[in-house]
Amino acid sequence: MKLRITFDARWLSTGLGTYTINVLQNLRSVGDVHVHGITMSENRSKIAPLCDDCTIVDAPIYSLQEQLRVPWAARKAALLHVPHYNAPVLFPGPLLVSILDLTHILDETYRRTWKSRLYARPMYQAAAWRAQHIFTLSEYSKACIMKHLGVAEEKISVAHCGVGSHFLPIEEALASRIIDGSLGLNRSYLLYVGHLKPHKNIPCLMRAYSSLVRSGYKECDLVLVGEDRGGRTPLEALARELDLAQKVRFVPYVREEDMPALYAAAKCLILPSFEEGFGLPVVEAMACGTPVICSNAASLPEVAGDAALQFDPRQDNELLECLRRVLTDNSLRTQMRTKGVANAARFTWQACARVHFDVYQRMLSS
Numbered sequence: 001m002k003l004r005i006t007f008d009a010r011w012l013s014t015g016l017g018t019y020t021i022n023v024l025q026n027l028r029s030v031g032d033v034h035v036h037g038i039t040m041s042e043n044r045s046k047i048a049p050l051c052d053d054c055t056i057v058d059a060p061i062y063s064l065q066e067q068l069r070v071p072w073a074a075r076k077a078a079l080l081h082v083p084h085y086n087a088p089v090l091f092p093g094p095l096l097v098s099i100l101d102l103t104h105i106l107d108e109t110y111r112r113t114w115k116s117r118l119y120a121r122p123m124y125q126a127a128a129w130r131a132q133h134i135f136t137l138s139e140y141s142k143a144c145i146m147k148h149l150g151v152a153e154e155k156i157s158v159a160h161c162g163v164g165s166h167f168l169p170i171e172e173a174l175a176s177r178i179i180d181g182s183l184g185l186n187r188s189y190l191l192y193v194g195h196l197k198p199h200k201n202i203p204c205l206m207r208a209y210s211s212l213v214r215s216g217y218k219e220c221d222l223v224l225v226g227e228d229r230g231g232r233t234p235l236e237a238l239a240r241e242l243d244l245a246q247k248v249r250f251v252p253y254v255r256e257e258d259m260p261a262l263y264a265a266a267k268c269l270i271l272p273s274f275e276e277g278f279g280l281p282v283v284e285a286m287a288c289g290t291p292v293i294c295s296n297a298a299s300l301p302e303v304a305g306d307a308a309l310q311f312d313p314r315q316d317n318e319l320l321e322c323l324r325r326v327l328t329d330n331s332l333r334t335q336m337r338t339k340g341v342a343n344a345a346r347f348t349w350q351a352c353a354r355v356h357f358d359v360y361q362r363m364l365s366s
Contacts, residue, residue, distance in 0.1 A: 001032075002032045002033065002034050003031065003032065003033040003034065003078075003079075003357070003360050003361060003364055004033075004034045004036070004077075004078045004079075004364075005033060005034070005035060005036070005077070005078065005079045005080075005081060005360050005364075006035075006036040006037075006038065006073075006074045006077035006078075006079065006080045006081070007020075007023075007024065007035055007036070007037050007038065007051070007080075007081045007083070008038045008070060008074075008080070008081065008082045008083065008084075009021075009024060009037045009038060009039045009043070009047045009050075009051075009083075010038060010039050010040050010043070010057065010059070010061065010066075011061055011083070011084060012039075012043050012046060012047075014195070015100065015277075015278075015280060016083060016084060016100060018161075018280065019083060019098070019100065019137075019161065020083050021046065021047075021050070022161075022162060022164070022349040022352065022353075023083075023349070023352060023353055023356055024037070024047070024050040024051065025050055025349065025353075026162075026349045026350045026352070026353035027353045027356060027357060029350065029353070030350060030353050030354045030357045031354075031357040031361065033357060033360065034052045035050070035051040035052050036051060036052065036053050036054070036055065036074075036077065037050065037051035037053070037054045037055070038054075038055050038056075038057050038070060038073050038074065039054060039055075039056065039057070040056065040057065040058050041056050041058055044056060055073045057069050057070055057073050061084075061086060062086055066086065066088065067088050067089065067090060068088075068090070070082075070088045070091070071088045071090045071091040071092075074088075074091060074093075077093055078093070078094070078364060079093065079094045079095075079096065079360060079363055079364055080093060080094070080095050080096070081095075081096040081097075081098070081356075081360075082095065082096070082097050082098070082127075083097075083098040083100075083135075084097075084098065084099075084100075085097065085099055085120070085123050085124050085127040086123060086127075087123075087126070087127040087130060087131065089126055089130060094132050094363055094364075095130055095131050095132060096131060096132060096133050096134070096135065096359065096360075096363065097127045097128075097130075097131040097133075097134050097135070098134070098135040098136065099124070099127065099128070099134055099135075099136050099141070099145055099149075100136060100137050100141070100277045100278070101136075101137070101141055101144075101275065101276070101277025101278075102124065102141065102144045102145065102148055102149075102275075102277075103199055103275045103277070104120035104121075104124070105120060105121050105124060105148060106144065106148070106275055107198070107199040107274060107275050109197075109198040109199060124149060125149060128145065128149040128150070128151050131155075132155075132363060133155055133156075133157065133359055133363060134151060134155060134156045134157070135156075135157055135158075135159050135355070135356065135359070136156060136157075136158055136159075136277070137158070137159065137160060137161055137277045137278040137299070138158060138160065138277060138278050138299035138302055138303065139158055139299075139302055140277075140298055140299035140302055141158075141277045141278075141299060142156045142158050157355055157359050158355070159351075159352045159355035159356060160278065160303075160346075160347050160351070160352060161278045161280050161283070161347060161349075161352060162347050162348040162349030162350065162351065162352050163283050163284055163287045163344050163345075163347050163348065163349075164284075164349070166256075166257070166260055167259070167260050167263070167284050167287035167288050167344070168260060168287065168288065169264065169287075169288055169289035169337075169341065170260060170261055170264035170265075170288060170289070171264075172264060172265060174261075175260075175261040175262075175263075175264035175265035176265040178258065178261035178265070179258070179261050179262055179265045182255070182258050182261075183251060183254065183258070183262070185221075185223060185249065185251075185265070187219075187220070187221050188219050188220045188221070188267055189220055189221045189222065189223040189249070189265070189266055189267065190209065190220050190221070190222050190223065190266065190267055190268060190270060190323070191223050191225065191262065191263065191266035191267075191268070191269045191270070191285075191290075192205060192222070192223070192224045192225065192226070192269070192270055192271070192272075193225045193226060193262075193263075193269065193271075193281040193284075193285075194225075194226050194271065194273075194281060195226050195228050195231065196224065196226050196227070196228035196231030196232050196235060197228055197231050198231070199273060199274050199275045200271075200272070200273050200274075201272040201273055201274050201295065201313050202224065202231075202235055202272065203235070203238055204272045204313060204314075204316055204319060205222070205270055205272045205319065206222070206235070206238055206239065206242060206244065206248065207242070207316045208316045208317075208319040208320040208323060209222045209244070209247075209248075209323070210242040210243075210244055211316070211317075211320050212320060212323055212324070212327075213244070213247065217324075217327065218247075220267055220327070221247050221248070221249055222244070222247060222248045222249065223249045223251060223266070224248065224249065224250050224251065225251045225252075225254055225262070226251075226252070227252035227253060232250060235248075235250075236250070259284065260288050263284060263285045263288035263290045264288040264289060264290060266285070266290055267291075267326070267327060268290060268291040268292065268293055268323075268326045268327075269281060269282070269285035269290050269291070269292045269293070270292075270293045270294070270319070270323075271292070271293075271294040271295065271300065272294070272295050272311075272313050272319060273294075273295055273297065273298065273300065273313065274295070274297055274298070274313050275297070275298050276297070276298045276299050276300055276303075277298075277299060278299055278303060279294065279298075279299060279300050279303050279304070282294055282300065282303055282304050282308065283303060283304075283343065283344045283347050284344070285340070286304075286307055286308075286340030286341060286343055286344040287340075287341060287344035287345075289337045289340065289341060290337075290340070291308075291309075291326050291332075291333050291336040291337060291340065292304060292307065292308040292309075292336070292340060293308060293309045293310075293311070293319065293322045293323065293326060294308050294309075294310055294311075295310065295311060295312070295313035296310040296311060296312060296313070297313050303347075304343070305339075305343045306339065306343075307336065307339035307340045307342070307343035308336070308340070309322040309325065309326065309336070310322075
């Protein structure tokens with residue numbers, strides 16, 4: 001029997017958008033399912049081809065409108081899946097929620113804000129209480145949901161993110177020519193990919209990079225890929241303070257088709273985060289044959305395995321030592337490339353979609 005589900009696919013930015021699109025792209029390949037998508041007008045061209053039918057709801061995220069209009073759009077749904085904690089409290093039917101991380105209540109910077117206290121924490125609690133089942137991206141996040149939201153273990157399924165099939169090793173010289181042509185990056189570089197928010201711990205990376213440059217290693221720029229208007233301004237100020245204004249490159253946006261070359265041309269990817277629900281850039285970079293340095297915090301040890309160099313995110317000197325090792329030890333780089341490609345192969349979007357389908361099937365047959 002064909003399963004019939006409704007999926008709230010209105011948020012297509014950031015990692016949540018990557019998760020939403022890839023689950024929908026792979027869902028019908030793993031089982032017999034009819035997908036009714038709810039999305040915004042601006043995203044219809046992306047979502048409609050991934051669904052059997054589509055309803056437009058132009059209600060802003062985190063608004064009262066979405067709390068009223070999403071339940072109405074899903075009123076005939078046998079099951080509604082909302083891939084975020086902004087689940088509609090008025091929806092009367094079976095509800096599944098994805099809680100990709102608990103950054104808004106775990107990170108010190110976020111949890112002190114009024115938005116966290118008055119909105120995020122209550123909505124996390126409401127979503128966890130209301131949902132029949134919860135998806136998350138790592139065993140780390142599952143443990144956090146159990147601890148901080150009081151959810152029973154059997155109510156949570158871990159569906160690791162996958163690596164897109166277009167993330168493959170590219171010869172470094174070819175990748176460099178591609179990136180020079182598309183982004184004008186014509187020097188060797190170290191790479192960061194992600195938000196510019198405080199929990200990403202980018203100042204630690206910039207300070208370690210500054211020490212590297214001062215010690216005489218000046219061949220590489222530091223490229224920060226990601227946009228956040230509030231986060232970029234203090235990082236630009238820090239770059240000036242560290243005398244790195246000409247060596248730190250801010251790149252707000254990179255086309256998806258250019259991402260494999262961006263990774264492959266980098267000397268290494270660094271992800272110094274305090275909090276990560278998964279850390280997709282780690283495995284995307286590994287799939288492209290790029291050495292990875294990441295913090296030993298949150299989900300990153302689970303995702304990176306033994307294929308990355310890891311450091312305490314509160315110790316700039318540990319990151320500096322990792323950078324020196326990767327940049328000067330060719331044997332280590334070769335070993336990291338081999339291990340990284342093998343580690344990235346563990347993660348597929350089809351396997352992620354299979355976890356979702358199995359839960360849908362179980363919920364609809366109960």
